[in-house]
Amino acid sequence: MSNQTPAVVMDNGTGYSKLGFAGNDSPSFVFPTAIATKGPTGGAGGSGSGRPAIANKPTFLTGGAGPTGHLSGKRGTEDLDFFIGDEALTAASGPGYGVHYPIRHGQVENWDHMERFWSNSIFKYLRVEPEDHHFLLTEPPLNPPENRENTAEIMFESFNCAGLYIAVQAVLALAASWTSSKVQDRSLTGTVIDSGEGVTHVIPVAEGYVIGSSIKSIPIAGRDITYFVQSLLRDRGEPDSSLKTAERIKEEFCYVCPDIVKEFARFDREPDDRFKKYDAKQANGKTTTVDVGYERFLAPEIFFNPEIYSSDFLTPLPNIVDTVIQTSPIDVRRGLYKNIVLSGGSTLYKDFGRRLQRDIRHLVDARIKASETRAGNAAKSGGLDVQVITHRRQRHGPWFGGSLLGQTPEFRSYCHTKAEYDEIGPSIVRRFALLGGPGST
Secondary structure (H helix, E strand, O other), rough: OOOOOEEEEEEEOOOOEEEEEEEOOOEEEEEOOOOOEEOOOOOOOOOOOOOOOOOOHHHHHHHOOOOHHHHHOOOOOOOOEEOOOHHHHHOOOOOOOEEEOOEOOOOOOOHHHHHHHHHHHHHHHHHHHHOOOEEEEEEEOOOHHHHHHHHHHHHHHHOOOOOOEEEEEHHHHHHHHHHOOOOOOOOOOOEEEEEEOEEEEEEEOOOOEHHHOOOOOOOOOOHHHHHHHHHHHHHHHHOOOOOHHHHHHHHHOEEOOOOHHHHHHHHHOOHHHHHHEEEEEEOOOOEEEEOOOOHHHHHHHOOHHHOOOOOOOOOOOOHHHHHHHOOHHHHHHHHHOOOOEEEEEEHHEOOOOHHHHHHHHHHHHHHHHHHHHHHHOOOOOOOOOOOOEEOOOOOHHHHHHHHHHOOOOOOOHOOOOOHHHHHHOOHHHHOOOOOOOOOOO
C-alpha cells in the first residue's frame, strides 16, 4: 500500500450516495441509494438489527481463500445479478428485478443490500482496490454503535480495506462551511441543519463533539416537499402530476418567500411574471405543458408553516433550531447561534437561509426583550448574533467536509486499520479520536 493513494470518501444518504476521492472539490459520482435485485425480495440480512448475515452472503461474496478472497477472486461477476443507482431504477422498470432502498431515515436497514451496494460502488464505479485505500464513511447523528460495527465488519472482512474512519455527517458539514466568506475562524462549534431526501436533523456541535442530548429531527424533508407539489398539481387537475414532474418543478421553480400572504397578493398582481410553465417529457416522446403556480413558494413554506402540509407535525423549523440551542450547555449557546450551517439539497431554495436567520432572530430578540422587561432596567443585554451560513458546497456538505478531512496529513493516523480490526474486532470503531466521536454527548 503506497502513501500516494487518495482516501475514498463515501457519503451514503437516504436519497443519494456521493462517492469520490479526498482532495477533490466534488464527488465523482452521485446517484440514488437504490439497488435492484432479481425477484421481488433481496435475500438474507434484511433485518434492521444485529449483525449482517455474514454466513449468508450473496453468492458472489463467497469463495476465494481466506478473508482477502471474498470479492477480488470473483471480479466481473458481482454486477451480473444486481444493479445500483440509476441503473437499478432502469432495471426495476423492466421485468425480473425489484428495487430496494437499503437506507431509511439516514440509517442502514438492510445490510445485505448495503454490502452489494458498496461492492459495486468500489469496483464498478470508483474502480479501486480497497486494500490500497483508506476509506472515510459518514454516518447520521445518534447512529447505534451496532451499525458502526456492522459497517466495520463489511469493510474489513468483505473488502479488506486498508483503513476505515466513520465520521458524523454534521461535523463534516461544519468543516465544509469554512469555504464561506462569512466564516472568519475555522470553528467546529455550530448548529448544523441537515435536510436531505428523507429526514431533517438539527444538530448542535461544540468543538467537534455532537451534543447528542439536544439533537432534534423533523419529519419534513425533500420527499415531503415533492409530495406536496404533487398534491397541488393533482388538486388543480394538471395533465401531468407524476412524482418525477413534481420533483423537477420543485428543483427548478421553488423559492422561500418572506411572507406567504403578501406573496399570494403578488401572484395575483403580477400573474405574467409569477406563474410559469413546465414542459414535461412523456414516455411516448411527446411533451405536456404543466402550469406552475402557488406551489413555487408554498412547497418550501412547509418548513416554516408545517400545518399547511401535515396535521401531525406543527413546529416550524426556526422554533426547533432555537429549542435545540436553548437545551444545549449555556457556555456554547452564543457560538451555536453565530454559526448555523446549512447542509443538504433541501436547504438550497433561494432565500432559505435569509428567512431562517430572520425568524430565529425574531425568537431570540423576543426572549431577550421579555427577560429585560422582567428584570427591569438593571439588566440590559448586549444581544445575540444570529448568523445562518450558506455556502457553495451546501448540496454535498458532508462529502466535501470528508474530502477536506481525508486529505489532511493526520487523517491516516486516525483511521482504524485491518491489523487493529483483526486483533480487537469490530468494537474498535466504538472509540474515536478527531472531530468528536459519534458516541459523544
